[in-house]
Amino acid sequence: MLTNNGFPSMSNLGTTIDFSPTLVNRIAQAPSILFLTGAGVSAESGVATFRAADGLWSKFRPEELANVDAFLANPQMVWEWYQSRREVVLNARPNAGHYAMAAFEGVIPETTVITQNIDGLHQEAGSRDVVELHGNIRKNFCQGCGKRYDDVDFLTEQLVQQCGDCGGMIRPDVVWFGELLPQQAIARAEFLARKAHVIFSVGTSSLVWPAAGIPLIGLEAGAYIVEVNPDPTPLTNHAHESIRGTSGDVLPRLLERVVGS
Ligand code: BV8
Ligand code: ZN
Numbered sequence: 001m002l003t004n005n006g007f008p009s010m011s012n013l014g015t016t017i018d019f020s021p022t023l024v025n026r027i028a029q030a031p032s033i034l035f036l037t038g039a040g041v042s043a044e045s046g047v048a049t050f051r052a053a054d055g056l057w058s059k060f061r062p063e064e065l066a067n068v069d070a071f072l073a074n075p076q077m078v079w080e081w082y083q084s085r086r087e088v089v090l091n092a093r094p095n096a097g098h099y100a101m102a103a104f105e106g107v108i109p110e111t112t113v114i115t116q117n118i119d120g121l122h123q124e125a126g127s128r129d130v131v132e133l134h135g136n137i138r139k140n141f142c143q144g145c146g147k148r149y150d151d152v153d154f155l156t157e158q159l160v161q162q163c164g165d166c167g168g169m170i171r172p173d174v175v176w177f178g179e180l181l182p183q184q185a186i187a188r189a190e191f192l193a194r195k196a197h198v199i200f201s202v203g204t205s206s207l208v209w210p211a212a213g214i215p216l217i218g219l220e221a222g223a224y225i226v227e228v229n230p231d232p233t234p235l236t237n238h239a240h241e242s243i244r245g246t247s248g249d250v251l252p253r254l255l256e257r258v259v260g261s
Helices: 021-029 039-043 068-073 075-091 096-104 121-125 183-195 211-220 247-259
Strands: 032-037 110-115 130-132 135-142 170-174 198-202 224-228 241-243
Touching: 021 198, 021 224, 021 247, 032 096, 032 183, 032 211, 039 096, 068 075, 075 135, 075 170, 096 110, 096 121, 096 247, 110 183, 130 183, 183 211, 198 211, 211 224, 224 247
Parallel strands: 032 110, 032 198, 110 130, 198 224, 224 241
Antiparallel strands: 135 170
8 A cells, every 4th residue: 555655735736637548557556757847837826827827928038038148139128027937936835736746756756857947846845856947046157167056045136146256147047048057967967758657747848958848759669658738839749648627726635546556
């Protein structure tokens, strides 16, 4: 009998979702599972997604903001955009979807979260093995010399900050378009995708590469691919199952179903 090791029981979940027995059995018997997550997982924590109608980029385009040329051309504008996002992230709390993914660690020992999100909410929810593919908005470094400024709280600084060592501009430690992902993070993500028995793609539009390729690497290696998203994405036709729903609703119910199986 699987237990979820004392994580809050989800029994008051009301109506049920008819999960396929194949999915429940595959998870229950899996030595390792993987969650690839995107902005949709944090939407229920009040952190805007990128491509929704009211998303972050409805007013701007990625090229204008999330790339180093934009930062070098207009550092103050890019800095202010990140300051406004930092403010939202630091006031956000994990939601039921984050907590369910953390609780899966108590059911399937080898549970890893590979996230595209930069908000740190998986770690705050208790997930112990989180790979951040696109960095973390709570960390910073100098664009000029690379000096780290992780423990400095810039939240109140409205102006772009200068490096004490070289006078260069300090930037959030996130991966911008055209920049390589942290080598160790993408290598570990691809390694885990080849090993996982079940891979969940949760809350991502599956548009940004190389993150979007992670489930496909797992598919090729024989993993069971499950998408959780209110909308279809380019991954939908490749997934074994695509569950139309929100992460905060689907994942706690799935955990309940697996624990009870
Ligand atoms: C690189 C950090 C070498 C900064 C981000 C191959 C093919 C085509 C293009 C490329 C390719 N390889 C590289 C590229 C270029 C580019 C790319 O992928 N472009 C795309 C747009 C075509 N990739 C790169 O530049 C990467 N670097 O590969 O370097 C290189 C460079 C150039 C050319 C070749 C090689 C770097 C990519 C990282 C960029 N940084 N963010 C910041 O956050 O400010 S990307 C940004 O978008 C996010 O980090 C996120 O990771 C990403 C994807 O967004 P999502 O998380 O999916 O969010 P989105 O809003 O799109 O979707 C939300 C989903 O959730 C929706 O489906 C919605 O229905 C769903 N949802 C909503 N509510 C819920 C929900 N789901 C569940 N529950 C809910 N409640
Ligand atoms: Zn510097």
